[in-house]
Amino acid sequence: GEDVEQSLFLSVREGDSSVINCTYTDSSSTYLYWYKQEPGAGLQLLTYIFSNMDMKQDQRLTVLLNKKDKHLSLRIADTQTGDSAIYFCAGEDSSYKLIFGSGTRLLVRP
Amino acid sequence: NAGVTQTPKFRVLKTGQSMTLLCAQDMNHEYMYWYRQDPGMGLRLIHYSVGEGTTAKGEVPDGYNVSRLKKQNFLLGLESAAPSQTSVYFCASSYDGTGNTEAFFGQGTRLTVV
Numbered sequence: 001g002e003d004v005e006q007s008l009f010l011s012v013r014e015g016d017s018s019v020i021n022c023t024y025t026d027s028s029s030t031y032l033y034w035y036k037q038e039p040g041a042g043l044q045l046l047t048y049i050f051s052n053m054d055m056k057q058d059q060r061l062t063v064l065l066n067k068k069d070k071h072l073s074l075r076i077a078d079t080q081t082g083d084s085a086i087y088f089c090a091g092e093d094s095s096y097k098l099i100f101g102s103g104t105r106l107l108v109r110p
Numbered sequence: 111n112a113g114v115t116q117t118p119k120f121r122v123l124k125t126g127q128s129m130t131l132l133c134a135q136d137m138n139h140e141y142m143y144w145y146r147q148d149p150g151m152g153l154r155l156i157h158y159s160v161g162e163g164t165t166a167k168g169e170v171p172d173g174y175n176v177s178r179l180k181k182q183n184f185l186l187g188l189e190s191a192a193p194s195q196t197s198v199y200f201c202a203s204s205y206d207g208t209g210n211t212e213a214f215f216g217q218g219t220r221l222t223v224v
Contacts, residue, residue, distance in 0.1 A: 008150070031211060042114075042200055042215035043153075088153065090213070095160065096205045097141060098213050102152025 002026035002093040006101040013109050018076040020104045022089035025070060029091040032065060034074045037086040037103070046087070047074070076106075084108045112136050116201050116216035123191040123223045131186040131219050133201030141205045142184035143168075143213075144176060146197040153200070159184055191223045 003025045012018045024032070030051050035043040049056045049063045049072070056063045062075040072089055086103040093099060114135045123129055133142065144156040145168075155168030159178040173195060175187045184203075188195060198220050204213040 008152075030209065033212070035213075035215075040218075042217050043202075043213075044215070045212055048212070092211050096209075096211050097158065097160065098143075098202075098204055098211060100145075100153050100155075 002029075002091055002099040004089060004091055004099050004101040006087075006089055006104045008102065009105050009107070011107045011109060012079050014079060014081055016079055018074075018079045018083070018106055018108075020074045020076075020087050020089075020106065022072040022074075022101055023070055024072065024089070024091045024099075026091060026093050026099070027067065027070065028094045031092065032063075032072050033090040033098075034061075034063065034072075035088040035090060035100075037088065039085075043088060079106075079108050081108045081110060114201055114203055114214045114216040116199075116219050118219060119217065120220050121222070123188075123221065125192060125223060127191050128187070128189050129191065129221075130188075131199055131201075131221075133184045133186070133203075133216060135182055135184075135203040135214070137203060137206065137214065138181070139203035139205055139214075140181075140207055141203060142178065143202045143204075144174070144184065144186045145200045145202065146170065146195075147200060147218075148197050156186065156199075191221075193223045195221065196223045197221060 036046040143158040157176040162181040201216040
């Protein structure tokens, strides 16, 4: 079945760029997602990319998809302290069930 | 549009007690999920359902049971709570049958078993 993996922790300085990486095993995903979880809250959709795209830009967010290597990344430009959160990538298996990674905790230092 | 609603938001149980967590969604989603989230462990799937009347085991199903008698509700039961079940529980729903698989999450239930 689908397996989605992420690194657990990333620390950056305010104003720098953050890059959060994710690898997945099942290539049947039509969409790949990034979710954000702020402290004490549930996950909320941050952005997504359609599987036939290799890049999507949305304001400070850039999603890169390398289908050959099954690698997804989320770049946050000009990272702010409000971006401190846990970021989850997610893909679908062949029956549309979502599979989440373990989450990457992003800490933004002033 | 309420999205996904979990009740209760907080609960303290004594070891051996039972309880049911309720998840309700109003988006006509086919799939519903129960996760637990522990520090440093990310999200772990407990059980899920791909439609009314169906349930399936996830990654960590032991000690939990679920039911999906109505499409909009997914119940998670703890028959005999243990301290190891202290966690934050999240319900989610997804897939409206048209190919849209975006998931929506509830706000979580913080459960402490003493």
